[in-house]
Amino acid sequence: MIDNTGELVYQAARLIQFGLRPRTRPVQEPEYHQLVTRFLDHAEFRGIVKEMATGLGMTVLDASELGLVLGPTEDSVFSVHPASVLKRQTPDDRLLDGLVQVAIAATVFPRAQDLEDTSTSARPPVTVDEVEESVRALCQRLDEEAKGRPDPTSDEGTTGLYEAWRVYNGRSAARETPDKRQAARTTRRIIETNLELLHDWGCFNRTETDGAYQSTWRYQVLVKELAATKTHEHVRKLLEGGTN
């Protein structure tokens, strides 16, 4: 009995290790495939994997023949450090990186019902243009709503009271450098960089269509089961606190 438990724990740990490799798929690794099948078929093994993941600071968000998706809990060692996601140097640039991450998710899932759809259905691919247009449209609406209110002072800009949309609105969408590259600080380039970052983390694939990115099953599960609800909780607290 003890031997059997040891074997189950070993296999559970192996499955978690596979889950931590976002680009590895069960179809490529027979062992991963067997472990996922075991996870789906055996309640006891499923329980051990979930407990072990919890102990390590992770949550099993979903499992299927496409793999195992793990989400980090608060302060988990498996949580990517914000500096790895928001890589740029200035606070404004880091803010734009974060906003663009949410804007990408909003473009992939434009309606609440889309989040309740099955995770195995691939959402339509997104492009840099689509994300840019959606954010610019919101900036325009917020700009119109702000008309009639006093313009923000320069002090508000430095103390952080300036609204986030003004930072985005203040950046040009595109600008070329003398050697015909896109300037790094333009919004289109920021969106592209973030999509590439998500691609590197196994969240998007580049499609054959020029400039389009296809969200992966892993990303869709992460947004549905973790990122959207957690971020929404933070936003709700912010709105309830009435601070702006």
Next chain:
Amino acid sequence: MPGWANHLTEKTRVLLHIIPLIELRQGDARVAPSLRHYDGLALALKVFDLIVDHMGLDREIDKALVLKTLSPMLSSMDAAEGLAPDIKAHEAMTDRVLAALRNDAEARRPFAHSYQDFEDDGRALRRTLEFRLVSDEFHPSGGTTLRLSNEAVNLYLRALELDIEDAQAAAEAVVQSQLARGKFDEAAESARVAHLQSVRYQEKLDRILRDTQRDVRRVDWKDAVPRLLDDARDHISTRLRTEETIIQAARDRLEMLPDEQTRSHVTLVYDLSCKCRLRHTELHQRLMQARNVFLEAHERQALAGHMVTRAPEIYADIFRPLMAASKAASGDILSHSAPLFIGAQASPGTSLKSLVLWMLKPKRPPTAPDILIEQASLAEIASEAPRFPEALMAEIRAILKGLPSPTTLSALLAELKTRNLSVESRQLLALMALEQFASDATEGGPVEVARSPGRFIESDEFAGDELKIAPRNEVLS
């Protein structure tokens, strides 16, 4: 309602599923003239057939495969109109058919059609049915593949029979169809899909029970769940019967088939169907206990406060407030949230191999800066840029050359200042005087320069020993 039976509502719902196909056919007359001779409905049904035939197989069904499959039919339709096959037109028509089946026009959302229903008391009311026909699904190989929805499978394989949304029935219908058609390898893969559907069905029930335990108000135990449990019991009974039929059919085939490979496919169908049967038997036990879960959760949560929980709309509920919030508040939330979009990742450890490989990589060329650089106009310049403009140098040289009598540097500097010449000109004068004082040139300059012992420059801009300056060939005393 008297005169209106429930099965009429069910049949209405079934019929609504063909509206996208009818619309595709009606749209044939409105497309570009080069595509009008193609029959969208026939092509759509061929797409259904292609997907059913490949369900569960390793190969992805992408646009290229659909195009390859439809090409002979499209060429035949071209020939009937006396046209030569045109690959661009074939591609355009394939895109049109797939777009219509996926509802690309509505961002691939489900088709939504309203229909008439009647309450038991005879009240008429409109309901809306949402469904999909074809969707892009993730394939284990990492790409996406076209899949038929359960509704589309049942529509295609079972025509107007009822229970059109039953995933398990859809999967098993495919197995039965493929077994009957002698497609044993496809049948084996489809049996795997049926097995996965049974796993999903179990997960669905587990989720309802889990949600009930978390928050009893998230689950409708008044109407929806009791109905679902009743349906589930009926479903499981039917599935057990169907699985028994498949198991029996597979067993019969096994006795007749001589080929070892084909036998292995049918054996797999047999094994998977047995697993499905076992799972459904277990599910039946859980269903028996489901009501107890509700009663216990209800008792436990009766006095607890509740919050309404629903999926947030990312754009309206998250993104807009973040954009409207202050930079500081928004940045604070985003620093916590951004890593969640990436998921759990193992931080890479130190690797000697990676370090060595990195060190062996050729040096990357430096990246050009992003700042805009003014393009300079191209012109020949000396190897050293002159400190003073050529015109100014000529002017000072002329002043020195035109000296009428000996003087001092201080006097000359004062004169330039009086004439309102720039400080730059006075600096140049001082430099030229010093140059002449210790000249390397063998030829003489325009003036003679000597030190004036014991005297210092009288100027608020310069300091140092005074210099006597005289026209060349004048003797400096």
